[in-house]
Amino acid sequence: MSIKRKACIAGAWEHPLRKAPDKTTAQLHYECARGALADAGLEFKDVDGYFCAGDAPGFGMLSMVDYLGLRVRHVDSTETGGSSYLIHVSHAAQAIAAGHCRVALITLAGRPRSEAASGVAAAAKPNVPEVPFEAPYAPVTLNAYALAAMRHMHEFGTTAEQLAWVKVAASHHAQHNPYAMLREVVTVADVLASPLVSDPLHKLDCCVVSDGGGALVVVHPDIARSLKRPLVSVLGAGEAVKGQGGGRVDLTYSGAVWSGPKAFEEAGVTPQDIRYASIYDSFTITVLMQLEDLGFCAKGEGGRFAADGKLISGIGRLAVNTDGGGLCNNHPSNRGGITKVIEAVRQLRGEAHPKVQVPGCELALVNGTGGLLGTRHGSATLILGRE
């Protein structure tokens, strides 16, 4: 069963805080839910489906449904790291199409900045099958991206300058976002002059660590049409998981080679039809690889595709992450998936900042890479359209 036009994103709200020492994580979830429901013109009592992932505190789903006072008939706590929230949109559309719910609420929130939890050091937990064979080598999150970047450079001649252009584009967008954590425009030289943290990645190749969150409200099209917001439909979705293949490691591609084509096929569009894309930018290499794997350019051409400001709105044929992305704006709870959807909704509604709004934006792609690109990750792709 296709989910094309079976559900609409009626509410989207990003928490304005980037540091929240005086709020609890549950409170941030609540405020995001309240904001997204108000954006849609709905209330908590209208919600009959709820979605959350690993950032939800306590017993996750059970704690949050109880805390928010929800009365739901459909729940889903699919956990694929930062890509979870894109999969939640897809699963919400499936549930709505199947009649399991009509108003689905999705929340993400966290306080890694206030709690000094940068996500750099992965705790070695027992009973995880790969951990005994990896923890001795002290891998940290950014290593898994740096290993992919190093191989990409080796295979395709990608340069540190080309990676830096992804950050430069994000900073050009972030200067127009009053809530962005980093609003200063940076240059390629600035990125290369920042300290190497995990070769070949510099400090400025890495996303911010921020508190905050976001929420989405996915509804039946009949409900969307009764509300006052522009109609943003879910047109297609794909999800995939890529790991180490039992030792057949290939870092040159990501799970987007599977999640992307599935989403495009369902939506009935091609990369050439897309003028705005939210592409998960945990690190600069993440964007380069997704541009290739989603088909915006050929494999190995990501560096040239991104270079010379071509990802900046109004310059290249594809505007990417016009809110400033995870690199400059926000990466709440060390998981950026929901902010990717929110900026795509802004673009489709024509509500992005005028300096970065893509004129007549009718189609948007959202891509999420969750977990660890170089070891095991979830990849999710959504195609959204304005009706």
Added chain:
Amino acid sequence: MTMIPERAFAAPMVDSANAPFWQAASEGVLLIKRCSACAEAHWYPRPFCPHCGSESTDWVASTGSGTIYSFTITRKAGPVPYVLAYVTLDEGVTMLSNLVEAQMEDLHIGQRVAVSFRQAEGGGAVPVFRPVAP
């Protein structure tokens, strides 16, 4: 030129499925798993073959020789810099490890490496890799 600093290794996390691996490591042998049904090696070791699903898997000794598939110097996360790498063993599987006994500036993808072992806390040993002549 900067030599990769030596660092301490925590005690291996031994469980019922991986105990033979760590026993062999403490004796200076790198074990991998090979499937007797499809003949494919796999990594990390499991009680079944992730390629064909057979439960007929055997521990076999790797030659310990391989090639650097990718690497990265972790400069800020620990007390000293260390080098994380994917090493493709000559048996065909690629494993995460650390590189040791090399100048950081000399490291490159495609470099030949050989297994070496580092003593861990509690008496165990951890396999790592050092560059060798091609």
